[in-house]
Amino acid sequence: xxxxKITCTKEDLIHASVSIQKAIAVKTTxxxxxxxxxxxxxxxxxxxxxxxxxxxSCTIPAQVEKPGTIVLSGKYFxxxxxxxxxxxxxxSSEEEDRTIRITAGASQFNLLSxxxxxxxxxxxxxxxxxxxxxxxxxxxxxxxxxxxxxxxDTRPIFTGALLETDxxxxxxxxxxxxxxxxxxxxxxxxxxxxxxLKMIISSKILNELSKIMANDHPQDVKITWQRGKVGFxxxxxxxxxxxxxxxxxxxxxxxxxxFETSAIIVTDELKDAVERVSLLARDGEYNVIKFIFSEKQxxxxxxxxxxxxxxxxxxIELTGKEIEIAFNARYISDILKIIDAPKIVFSLNTPLSAAxxxxxxxxxxxxxxxxxxxx
Amino acid sequence: xxxxKITCTKEDLIHASVSIQKAIAVKTTxxxxxxxxxxxxxxxxxxxxxxxxxxxSCTIPAQVEKPGTIVLSGKYFxxxxxxxxxxxxxxSSEEEDRTIRITAGASQFNLLSxxxxxxxxxxxxxxxxxxxxxxxxxxxxxxxxxxxxxxxDTRPIFTGALLETDxxxxxxxxxxxxxxxxxxxxxxxxxxxxxxLKMIISSKILNELSKIMANDHPQDVKITWQRGKVGFxxxxxxxxxxxxxxxxxxxxxxxxxxFETSAIIVTDELKDAVERVSLLARDGEYNVIKFIFSEKQxxxxxxxxxxxxxxxxxxIELTGKEIEIAFNARYISDILKIIDAPKIVFSLNTPLSAAxxxxxxxxxxxxxxxxxxxx
Numbered sequence: 078x079x080x081x082k083i084t085c086t087k088e089d090l091i092h093a094s095v096s097i098q099k100a101i102a103v104k105t106t107x108x109x110x111x112x113x114x115x116x117x118x119x120x121x122x123x124x125x126x127x128x129x130x131x132x133x134s135c136t137i138p139a140q141v142e143k144p145g146t147i148v149l150s151g152k153y154f155x156x157x158x159x160x161x162x163x164x165x166x167x168x169s170s171e172e173e174d175r176t177i178r179i180t181a182g183a184s185q186f187n188l189l190s191x192x193x194x195x196x197x198x199x200x201x202x203x204x205x206x207x208x209x210x211x212x213x214x215x216x217x218x219x220x221x222x223x224x225x226x227x228x229x230d231t232r233p234i235f236t237g238a239l240l241e242t243d244x245x246x247x248x249x250x251x252x253x254x255x256x257x258x259x260x261x262x263x264x265x266x267x268x269x270x271x272x273x274l275k276m277i278i279s280s281k282i283l284n285e286l287s288k289i290m291a292n293d294h295p296q297d298v299k300i301t302w303q304r305g306k307v308g309f310x311x312x313x314x315x316x317x318x319x320x321x322x323x324x325x326x327x328x329x330x331x332x333x334x335x336f337e338t339s340a341i342i343v344t345d346e347l348k349d350a351v352e353r354v355s356l357l358a359r360d361g362e363y364n365v366i367k368f369i370f371s372e373k374q375x376x377x378x379x380x381x382x383x384x385x386x387x388x389x390x391x392x393i394e395l396t397g398k399e400i401e402i403a404f405n406a407r408y409i410s411d412i413l414k415i416i417d418a419p420k421i422v423f424s425l426n427t428p429l430s431a432a433x434x435x436x437x438x439x440x441x442x443x444x445x446x447x448x449x450x451x452x
Numbered sequence: 453x454x455x456x457k458i459t460c461t462k463e464d465l466i467h468a469s470v471s472i473q474k475a476i477a478v479k480t481t482x483x484x485x486x487x488x489x490x491x492x493x494x495x496x497x498x499x500x501x502x503x504x505x506x507x508x509s510c511t512i513p514a515q516v517e518k519p520g521t522i523v524l525s526g527k528y529f530x531x532x533x534x535x536x537x538x539x540x541x542x543x544s545s546e547e548e549d550r551t552i553r554i555t556a557g558a559s560q561f562n563l564l565s566x567x568x569x570x571x572x573x574x575x576x577x578x579x580x581x582x583x584x585x586x587x588x589x590x591x592x593x594x595x596x597x598x599x600x601x602x603x604x605d606t607r608p609i610f611t612g613a614l615l616e617t618d619x620x621x622x623x624x625x626x627x628x629x630x631x632x633x634x635x636x637x638x639x640x641x642x643x644x645x646x647x648x649l650k651m652i653i654s655s656k657i658l659n660e661l662s663k664i665m666a667n668d669h670p671q672d673v674k675i676t677w678q679r680g681k682v683g684f685x686x687x688x689x690x691x692x693x694x695x696x697x698x699x700x701x702x703x704x705x706x707x708x709x710x711f712e713t714s715a716i717i718v719t720d721e722l723k724d725a726v727e728r729v730s731l732l733a734r735d736g737e738y739n740v741i742k743f744i745f746s747e748k749q750x751x752x753x754x755x756x757x758x759x760x761x762x763x764x765x766x767x768i769e770l771t772g773k774e775i776e777i778a779f780n781a782r783y784i785s786d787i788l789k790i791i792d793a794p795k796i797v798f799s800l801n802t803p804l805s806a807a808x809x810x811x812x813x814x815x816x817x818x819x820x821x822x823x824x825x826x827x
Contacts, residue, residue, distance in 0.1 A: 150759050153731050160728045176760065184728055188760035353535045353559055356528050384525055385551065385563035 081145025082169040083117045087158060087181070089137040090166055093124045094155040096135040096314055099285045101151035102128035109195040112148040115168070116198070117141045125198065126151060131282050132199050133289070134315045145170065147177055148191040157186060201315055204303045206272045208242055210249060212290045212298050212311060214264050218251035219287040221262040221442055224411055226280040227255035234323040237277040244273035252328045253280065258408050259331050263441040274300065276307055276320035286316055331445055333431055336424035338397035340370055341437060344421050348413040350377050350389035355406035357381040365449050366406045370425070371399045379406070393423075402428045403451045409434075412444045456520025457544040458492045462533060462556070464512040465541055468499045469530040471510040471689055474660045476526035477503035484570040487523040490543070491573075492516045500573065501526060506657050507574050508664070509690045520545065522552055523566040532561060576690055579678045581647045583617055585624060587665045587673050587686060589639050593626035594662040596637040596817055599786055601655040602630035609698040612652040619648035627703045628655065633783050634706050638816040649675065651682055651695035661691055706820055708806055711799035713772035715745055716812060719796050723788040725752050725764035730781035732756040740824050741781045745800070746774045754781070768798075777803045778826045784809075787819045 094113070102110035105128065114125040122139035125132065147170050158166065161181035170177045170190060179186040218240070227235040238253035246268040252261045286309060290298065298311040308317040351366065358364050358379035369376040370393065377389045402425060413421075418436035425432040434444045469488070477485035480503065489500040497514035500507065522545050533541065536556040545552045545565060554561040593615070602610040613628035621643040627636045661684060665673065673686040683692040729741050733754035744751040745768065752764045777800060788796075793811035800807040809819045 153759060157728065157731055160724065160731065162724065183765045184725070185763045186732070186760060187763075189758070349535065349537065350559070353532065356532055356535065357561070383564070384528060385561060388560045388562075390558045 080143050080170060080172050081115075081117055081147055082142040082167070083122060084140040084142070084165055084167045085122060085137060087161055087164050087166050089139075090158045091155070093122075093135040093137045093313075094158055096289045097124055097126040097133040098151075098155055100126040100128055100131050100133040100316075102126075107195070109148055109191050110197075111151055112191040112196065113151045113154055114146070114148050114193065114196045114198060116146045118144045125196075127197060127199065129197075130279070131285070131316065131318045134199070136313045143169075146193045148193045148196050149177055149188055150191065199317060201308055201310060201317070202301065202303065202306060204301050206274070206302050208246075208249075208272070208274055208300050209268050209297050210266050210300065212292065212296050214249065214266050215298055216287050216290060218249065218262050218264060219283045220415060222251045222253040222260040223280045223283050223287075224415065225253040225255060225258050225260035225444070230255070232323070233321050234277050234325055236281075237279045237321040238283060239275070239277050239325045239328075241275040242273055249274075252325070254326065254328070254331070257405070257447050259328060259445040260412070261328055261332070261443050261445075274302060276302065277323065277325055278307065278318065278320055282316075282318050289314060289316070331431070332443060333424075333426060333433065333445075336397070336426055336433065338370060338395065338400050338425045340375060340396075340423045341394040341420055342375065342391065342423055344413060344416050344419055346391045347375075347421065347423075348410065350391055351406060351410050351413060354379045354387045354389050355410065357384055357387045358406050363449055364406045365403050365451065366409070367401065367403045367451065369399075369401045370395060370423075400425050400428065402432065403449045404432075404446060405449055408446050412446075455518050455545060455547050456490075456492055456522055457517040457542070458497060459515040459517070459540055459542050460497060460512060462536055462539055462541050464514075465533045466530070468497075468510040468512050468688075469533055471664045472499055472501040472508040473526075473530055475501040475503055475506050475508040475691075477501075482570070484523055484566050485572075486526055487566040487571065488526045488529055489521070489523050489568065489571045489573060491521045493519045500571075502572060502574065504572075505654070506660070506691065506693045509574070511688045518544075521568045523568045523571050524552060524563055525566065574692060576683055576685060576692070577676065577678065577681060579676050581649070581677050583621075583624075583647070583649055583675050584643050584672050585641050585675065587667065587671050589624065589641050590673055591662050591665060593624065593637050593639060594658045595790060597626045597628040597635040598655045598658050598662075599790065600628040600630060600633050600635035600819070605630070607698070608696050609652050609700055611656075612654045612696040613658055614650070614652050614700040614703075616650040617648055624649075627700070629701065629703070629706070631701075632780070632822050634703060634820040635787070636703055636707070636818050636820075649677060651677065652698065652700055653682065653693065653695055657691075657693050664689060664691070706806070707818060708799075708801060708808065708820075711772070711801055711808065713745060713770065713775050713800045715750060715771075715798045716769040716795055717750065717766065717798055719788060719791050719794055721766050722750075722796065722798075723785065725766055726781060726785050726788060729754045729762045729764050730785060732759055732762045733781050738824055739781045740778050740826065741784070742776065742778045742826065744774075744776050745770060745798075775800050775803065777807065778824045779807075779821055780824055783821050787821075 116123045123136045125134040163182045167180045175190050176187045177190050223238050235255050238251050240251050242249045249266050250263045296311050301308045354366050354377045358366050366379045374390050375393045380386045412434050420437035422435045422437050431445050491498045496511050498511045500509040538557045542555045550565050551562045552565050598613050610630050613626050615626050617624045624641050625638045671686050676683045729752045733739050733741050741754045749765050750768045755761045787809050795812035797810045797812050806820050806822050
């Protein structure tokens with residue numbers, strides 16, 4: 078147990094504890110992983126948490142009277158700090174007892190410390206495999222693809238998204254699929270020529286990364302990797318994780334090279350119609366809604382034998398032949414929720430082959446869905 | 453199956469379906485109770501739902517082309533109406549089939565009808581047992597007491613609150629208790645001399661009543677009752693229910709006539725301190741926090757053997773002798789959340805006898821709590 082005495086602002090402590098929160102282990106055989114590691118040196122405090130799947134570190138300014146290292150139970154820390162009075166918080170520990178004192182105004186918490194020497198403290202690894210991209214580009218890649226991952230799957234690669242660059246420093250891609258649908262987003266970015274990055278990262282971790290990257294001003298994210306590890310560094314935060322092992326399916330073979338039918342549809346009209354029609358479908362086993370694309374209009378319908386039927390018609394611009402096809406309503410509404418363009422292009426071949434939804438006039442984002450066979 | 457054809461505004465249909473929603477049966481042996489009853493006559497549409505415990509009716513304006521009566525599944529109706537396009541909704545049925553058509557813009561729902569003749573249609577009962585009170589008075593009575601009810605109890609009277617008048621038309625009271633705490637609110641009101649009302653009403657129903665009474669402008673609520681029934685009429689809504697049978701405890705015997713110690717405390721300071729201290733107590737079996745009232749200050753503390761201790765001190769104005777006492781933290785924080793006054797009076801006798809919390813300078817609201825025995 079080390080002697081330590083520091084003062085931080087409440088705001089910084091909240092920022093750090095929110096940033097590392099998701100890495101605090103909930104169930105673990107190693108109790109120290111349910112804790113937050115604090116390391117105070119030269120006017121700064123580093124806070125870390127890790128459950129081995131992901132590790133997050135955040136470094137904030139601190140007035141360090143006595144440097145030191147402690148581990149505190151993570152379960153209450155964020156809640157506690159958030160409720161403390163005033164703007165400034167003092168954290169101190171004494172060699173003679175196992176207690177850590179957290180003081181703010183007339184509030185005092187005496188918390189039991191955990192053994193700091195058992196905490197698997199980590200530092201950014203050094204490697205020349207590096208790519209730098211802007212946080213808004215990385216957030217866009219995540220937002221447009223990760224929802225298409227499987228939530229649970231016996232094949233772990235489908236619970237993650239593939240992040241890859243082509244090594245030219247010009248293009249970065251993210252792809253996710255649960256085998257019934259696939260989302261692919263490409264982005265141009267300017268970076269010095271880099272090593273080719275190609276790894277599958279857990280959807281849970283990508284979503285968390287996206288959340289903690291949110292910042293008022295754009296910033297660079299430095300991605301470093303080597304065999305079995307990847308790290309993301311930005312602002313005062315470092316996140317490291319292990320990519321998911323396995324071979325991602327060749328997404329180029331999933332995307333049909335041509336389509337026989339294409340319809341241009343107003344995004345919000347389609348979104349609202351699908352939402353209404355699926356009200357009656359959603360309790361059904363497959364949540365099926367039927368689409369009839371004809372020359373001037375699209376008719377969408379659902380049938381729930383216990384409740385009734387719903388019908389919607391909306392105008393479309395059709396190119397190619399008419400077609401009847403059915404989809405899982407959720408796979409359609411998921412994509413419509415995150416499309417930013419006012420119009421989409423819905424492209425189809427046959428009632429049993431994969432269809433695509435794209436943003437109108439945008440070649441860099443494509444969504445593929447498998448239809449549902451109906452009687 | 454009756455022929456019916458009406459047009460309503462979407463806004464009115466949403467208002468009516470939200471108002472009656474809680475009365476739609478979810479689990480029932482009589483399927484028609486999962487439906488909404490629609491009765492269209494002379495330029496108005498009455499919608500009703502009942503699960504026998506509570507019945508709610510709401511009447512809205514309608515353009516009635518053909519009057520009639522139908523019952524529709526209630527499960528989807530509110531969601532469906534909310535999502536319909538445009539401002540106006542047409543509802544129609546035909547004698548020849550069992551389908552009811554709901555049309556708005558290019559959206560059409562063909563819903564199966566339920567047998568309207570099986571629906572237990574209700575009308576306000578006539579009686580001269582009546583009292584009229586303003587909705588804001590009734591909402592205040594509910595807000596200040598109903599949280600103190602038991603959520604589940606083998607003795608049903610503790611899951612409801614007692615509503616009573618003294619028959620003078622001057623005073624109305626509501627009382628709730630779960631046997632560990634009790635809340636009593638008295639309000640003055642002006643009404644013509646009325647019969648004495650005294651009945652226990654389910655907390656769930658009172659909370660729902662409070663929600664649907666919320667209106668932009670103050671309005672009168674007419675309460676009518678007779679043996680085994682009570683009805684609330686306001687605006688375009690009528691709610692009827694059966695009071696809970698049983699003898700409510702004599703709350704006058706629960707309220708100590710005098711206290712040996714009284715402390716005046718700033719409400720927000722106490723609320724924040726209790727919230728922080730209870731962070732460590734809330735996972736404990738009894739969620740116990742300790743209060744030490746001394747001459748100049750109150751010290752509040754909690755002790756969680758696995759995590760640590762929390763201490764708070766705050767200034768108080770004490771009259772009487774010093775005392776140490778412990779309470780269930782939730783019973784303290786519940787009342788502090790709904791107190792409107794800037795200061796409270798905390799009054800005590802001994803560490804094992806009931807204490808009270810009141811708003812400073814307010815004799816019409818009293819909260820009684822039983823302390824927790826500590827080692």
